[in-house]
Amino acid sequence: MRLGPFDTSRITVRSSEGGGGGGMGRAGGIGCGTLVIALIGALVFGIDPMQTIGMVEGVQQQMAPARADAASSSGARLSEEEICASSAYAEEACNALTSLNATWAATFARNRLAFEEPVLDLYRGGRVTTDGCGSATSAAGPFYCPADKGIYIDTGFYDQLAQMAGTGGDFARLYVIAHEYGHHIQNLTGLAAQVRAAQQRNPAAANRLQVAMELQADCYAGMWAGKNRNLIEPGDLEEGLKAASAIGDDTLMRNAGQRINPESFTHGTSRQRMEALRRGLEARDDAACDVFFE
Ligand SMILES: [Zn+2]
Numbered sequence: 001m002r003l004g005p006f007d008t009s010r011i012t013v014r015s016s017e018g019g020g021g022g023g024m025g026r027a028g029g030i031g032c033g034t035l036v037i038a039l040i041g042a043l044v045f046g047i048d049p050m051q052t053i054g055m056v057e058g059v060q061q062q063m064a065p066a067r068a069d070a071a072s073s074s075g076a077r078l079s080e081e082e083i084c085a086s087s088a089y090a091e092e093a094c095n096a097l098t099s100l101n102a103t104w105a106a107t108f109a110r111n112r113l114a115f116e117e118p119v120l121d122l123y124r125g126g127r128v129t130t131d132g133c134g135s136a137t138s139a140a141g142p143f144y145c146p147a148d149k150g151i152y153i154d155t156g157f158y159d160q161l162a163q164m165a166g167t168g169g170d171f172a173r174l175y176v177i178a179h180e181y182g183h184h185i186q187n188l189t190g191l192a193a194q195v196r197a198a199q200q201r202n203p204a205a206a207n208r209l210q211v212a213m214e215l216q217a218d219c220y221a222g223m224w225a226g227k228n229r230n231l232i233e234p235g236d237l238e239e240g241l242k243a244a245s246a247i248g249d250d251t252l253m254r255n256a257g258q259r260i261n262p263e264s265f266t267h268g269t270s271r272q273r274m275e276a277l278r279r280g281l282e283a284r285d286d287a288a289c290d291v292f293f294e
Pocket of ligand 1: 180214
């Protein structure tokens with residue numbers, strides 16, 4: 001996409017220093033961009049996180065309880081300008097965030113809903129401690145923390161994404177940040193809280209609800225791109241669909257040599273993810289993604 005330059009007066013960006021822990025453990029389940037939501041469900045409602053945490057953006061994750069004394073205090077703080085200018089990936093993420101904020105603020109205003117910007121944390125150091133969602137390593141992949149409204153991305157993930165999706169194109173990366181932003185939208189609209197409550201009431205449906213929520217985030221990602229279609233370049237769409245396909249649960253499982261087991265899907269199949277992204281891209285009204293995906 002031909003995104004405009006970032007505007008630090010319109011975005012909130014920080015870069016947490018890594019600290020503690022250190023090792024990028026690969027224990028535990030397979031990571032998910034929304035594992036943090038699941039973890040909160042676990043903490044608040046006593047849901048077994050392993051039931052709701054599944055595949056995310058394709059990498060394995062490890063979570064640990066938050067430690068009040070962990071990290072983020074040492075060293076000089078970088079300004080937002082410095083963070084956004086620190087690498088091509090960072091600059092691209094800041095450009096995307098500027099556009100995402102503008103697009104979603106306008107959409108919320110049009111629908112008379114209160115809007116709040118997320119914080120983008122381009123963290124470094126392998127481990128990040130959130131304010132309310134525990135801590136995670138880079139291996140968790142990008143994720144959103146509803147408690148502090150933070151989108152957490154270690155830009156090193158983008159190199160892995162390029163391998164998984166077989167494309168080094170920008171749209172695959174933009175799709176990832178727009179998907180995490182989609183979880184922010186769900187947080188603002190209250191849908192995330194409703195889903196957690198429903199999962200608590202009916203644990204047997206927890207996985208299905210989780211998948212629906214992931215697909216809606218894909219739809220919101222597509223909707224952002226669709227609302228900026230004048231900025232879309234040839235090949236972007238294919239790139240996004242390719243990424244959506246590459247990080248579908250069934251594809252990830254197949255690539256991991258696992259038997260495909262729908263019960264453990266948490267993001268949807270490749271086909272479902274492509275359909276959700278396309279639904280958003282082709283949306284004709286703001287409510288196009290406000291459906292239950294299955
Ligand atoms: Zn997600």
